Amino acid sequence: MAGIYVHIPFCRKKCFYCDFYKTTAIADKQPFLQALKRETETQAAYLEGETVETIYLGGGTPSVLEIDELAALLGLFRNQFPVSPGAEITLEANPDDLTPEYLLHLRAAGFNRLSIGIQSFDDAALKKMNRRHTARQAFESVEMAAAAGFSQISIDLIFGLPGQTTTQWEDNLHQALQLPANHLSAYHLTYHEGTPFYNWLKKGTLHELDEEESLRQFEILTDLTARAGFEQYEISNFARAGAYSKHNTGYWTGKKYLGLGPSAHSYNGSSRRWNIASLKQYLEKINRDECCFEQEILTEKEQLNDYLITSIRTKWGISRQFVQTRFGTAMLKTVCDSVKNYEKTGHVKTENDRILLTHQGIMISDEIMVALMVV
Ligand code: SF4
Incomplete structure (x- = not known):
């Protein structure tokens, strides 16, 4: 079982918080699609022997592509890979x-799944973030x-936007939870270096929300989603009736995936690679039949x-059996020892084979992940 991720790098305008690789040079769409075809054909062997269970078009903004361009891409993947008839095929889209x-x-x-980038149902917040759409467009989409x-x-x-109040965040969630969506991804704002938000934070013209308020907003998120019948199956991801993102679950459970397009990452269990994060250089390299990625062979550690830092984020947690079989008894002991104190304080629990975060543990997940890392 494997996945394909495609990075469509175009955005009509850039959001002020975003650090994904993107470009507004939509005029380069045709050369990009040609290069993507070439890359797909030359890299298909990466997933040799695997059935493709998920295809995810992300970005950037894949919904800037026309229907015939998107259909041609799916046709190409079906041609190059054994795509399962029930594969989850997701398109990320902007509401407008x-x-x-x-x-x-x-x-x-x-396409049988949509991931709609709404971010907020508050027009003032959307404007502050430089989003293209209005709250009404988001709702209607x-x-x-x-x-x-x-x-x-x-x-x-x-959530955790500068100046955002608890009530505003609650209103956002109430709006989201009345919509016919069965999956919600909710992330706290991060100030990524190089983004306008980061620069304004450094200049002091924008102020970070205090930690207490951030935690309160996260509590509200887990509380309201649970009451609306959503299960928190990963720290930032919530689903109704088992509607988990199969593609993202693949990332968290160590499935192989091939990333195509500028800045896309690939993983096959023993190595990682990442494509060059520049459309111009990506096009040059592909057109010259040169390698467009860097690769790192992963040590056992x-x-x-x-495995530890991705699986602990999920409701399935860390499988002790898997760690023992794959990495040995000594490593399993190291892992169990590293969370012993957190078990005593009720942040981590062990259920049968699984090591899991408790609700309190989710609140300090970053700290627990650092403790879990084997050095
Ligand atoms: S539309 Fe998405 S990828 Fe493009 S700038 Fe905004 S957040 Fe980033």
Whole structure:
């Protein structure tokens, strides 16, 4: 079982908090699509012997592509890889790109899941973040997607915004939870170096929310989602009735994936690679038949650490059996010892084979992940 991630690097404008690789040079769409085809053909062997269970078009903004361009991409993947008939095929979309017609065509082309980047239902906050859409467009896009027959809809929200009050965050969640979406990803704002938000924070023209308020907002998130029937299956991800993102679950459970497009990452269990984060250089390299990625072979310890810090984030936790079989008894002991104190304080629990974060543990997950790392 494996996944394919495609990074579509185009955005119509740049959000002030975002550190994903993106460009507004949408005029380069055709050369990019040609290069992507070439990259797919030359890298298909990376997933040799694997059935593709998930395809995820992210970015950037994949919904800047026309339907025939998206359909051609899915056709290409079906040609190059054994794609399972029940594969989860997700498109990330911006609310203002979605129209009833576009949505119907997306379904006909084979997309069966949408991840809609809403971020906020508050017009002032959307403006502050330099988002393209309004709160109303965000709301309507989810309703339109459901009306077009999408049953797998995820929405993204950001909390911990500068100046955001508890009540404002609650209002956002109430809006989100009444929509026909069965998946929610909610991330606390991070000030990434190089973004306008980071620069304004450093200049003192923008102020970080205090830690107490951030924690309160996270508590509200877990509380309201639980009451609305959502399960927190990963620290920042919530699903109704088992509607987990299969693609992202693949990342957290160590499945192989091939990343295509500028800045995309790939992983095959023993190595990681990452494509060059520049459309210009990506095009030059692909067109010259040169390698467009850097690669790192993972040591045994790095493989273990990858497993520990991704699996502890999920409701499935760390499998002691897996650690023992794959990394040996001594490593299992090291892992168990590293969380002993957190077990005593009620932040970590062991259930049968699994080491899991408790609700209090989720609140200090970063600290526990650091403690888990084998050095
Ligand atoms: S958040 Fe999404 S739409 Fe905004 S700049 Fe980043 S990739 Fe583009």
